[in-house]
Amino acid sequence: MDTNTLTGLKSAFQVAPSDELAKVICFALIESGEESEIALYLQQAQKTLDESESLKLAEALYQAELHETARNVLSEELLSHKILVAKCLNESGEPEQARKLYCSAIEADSSLESHALNRTFNVEVKVAQINNDDKPKLKVVEKMDLASVTDMVRYRQDTSDFSDVVGLEHIKKQISKKIIMPFQRPSLFQKFKKKVGGGVILYGPPGCGKTLLARATAGECKASFFNIEISDVLDMYIGESEQKLHTIFEKARSSTPCVLFFDEIEALAGKREHSRNSSSANVVSQFLTELDGFSQNNEGVLVLASTNVPWAVDAAFLRPGRFDRMFFVPPPDKVARKAILEHHIKGRPAESNIDFSSIASKATGYSGADLYNLVEMAADEAIDESIEAGNEVVISNQHFKNAIKEARSTTTEWLTTARNYARYANEGGRYDEVLSFLKKHGK
């Protein structure tokens, strides 16, 4: 706006003073750099100023070092004005009040905070408080040493042998030939360039003795036995599960001959397409690397695994060189069932003439665990009867007869599912043993 127009406006105001005109003159004075005259029109102009116009006018006055006038234009109540009011107060020699106002402004809106203003008002930068109740979200994973792994794995010298396993003669023979002999006569096998150790999966219905067989295998091999549980490997922190797995294998390699036993292998070696996060896929990859033993020698390390769901194990584990031998652990047959019943009744008060052959005949398809449950149920019946009669009643045929009415075989469901896999997804004859078992013993 040129000087003539401004003079014209001033003259017009003299003749007919109005609020709007006063506002126009105020902004014209700012534009022309004559802020000192603003005070003359301010009182009238203020009536028509909105929040942003007052702020603009006050900023101009603050720049012109008219701090007191600027402060009069502003309102302490408005958040957008607070910072400028604080600045004005500071310049007017009221630093304490200015600081308070600045602090209240940044508390209401943290975006108003700036380092320059913090310094001006002598305000310390707030440090975010960490809630001590919260656990840290990240943890530095340090490389584990071999000594620490002994805490994780249960090192067992007192393993059992095949005499502890009732029945399963066929599979014991197979294991003896394919797994134990290389351990007992290593030089003969080495001469023929045959590897000692490797990977073996035992699969079958639950409760049929896979774990017991694995322990017995270790005992027969005269090797140390490491029973690895899922909790020994899986960890909530990223990268630690893989590290633990590596350390377990390192420990096994340093204590050959030894048997590493992974129960419920599908938890660690499940199909990667079914895993919901990348960390479980990483564990699978690490497991595969350890089994391959490219950088380390796995000679003398037998990796035994057991599972109820062999079809859930990633196919990469089943290729030659990894878990290349699979043994089906079937439900016990009649002879084995009788022996298992006799084994579990030992030490309990029972009649000597219990017909275990007949009970075993009626308990077709029962797993070892089912048979144990049957004995427990018969014992419960005897206890109940003893309490009612007031004197000790020993376990009898009748108790078993009652118990068998209530008990159920848990293997049939598994066999029904396995039958479908054996018939339709039998890649490379993986489930041939299941098929031949079903053919031989199924109705």
Place this chain on the structure above:
Amino acid sequence: MQEHKYTMASECFHRGQIDRAIDLLRELLAEEPNSADCHGLLAGCLLEKKRLYAAEYELAIALNLEPQNALFYVLQARINLLRNKTKSALESCDEALQLEPEYLDAHLLKSDVYLVFNKYDEAKACIDIAANLQPGSVTVAHYYGEYFFAKGDIKTAEKYAVDSLSIDPQDEAANILMGKIKLRQGNLKEAEYHATFVIIQNPDSNSALRLFCDIKMRRNIILGGWWRFNAWMASLSNVQSSVVLISGYLVFMLAAQIFEDFEYLTVSSLISFAWIGLVIYSWVGIPMYYKRLRKELERFSFNPEF
């Protein structure tokens, strides 16, 4: 929190815990009534429960809130197909494919609709597109099997059923297809095996129960009829059962009255006894049916020598 609840509901739905999913979604919708995803998922759950009208209602809200969601159109197509509105089902599939041309489910559902129309070439074209989109899929293999089965080419259908079972031996649809094929081939034992295999895994599977009743019918028409009647009774909800009983009562009373008016008093009293018999049967029949079914489901049995 709400996102977590939605994820939980979705997981429940995929795990087959439909009632739990419905409860979670209803809670969520009470807090956030304008969530299209919640309405859509609730429609999916209700569809699984065969509550078609309720599903349609939820879906209408979902579509109103988010008209550009292809999944909602696929759900609409499924509802329409179940209500025999085949033309509308086809339109919904087209709508979904317009929004998402590579939507596998929409192509497969479209093939289902064409099969209802006996338009085999169009159905196959849809399955071919799906096969290109997802080669080696168990669902696509199963759809090919269904297509050849509908065409009457049982041998090729069997080949595809075997293919889908070799990919996933526990797949429900593939097992039912194999059961249907075996039934058509007259191999009742095998057909029964596949039907019971599915029922063991999913006792709510209506298709498996229907197949099972078909097998029973083939063996003995009266016994088969008994199975079918009871399976139908067992599938009814409490409200539906009450409606059936009330309707039955009205029909029986009307018939008894008519016969009485024409002075066929013996027939009239027989009808009254039949009504009492039906009411008693509705109490004892279903538990009897379940007991029998449980026994039938124990499919695998051992040789006595084992």
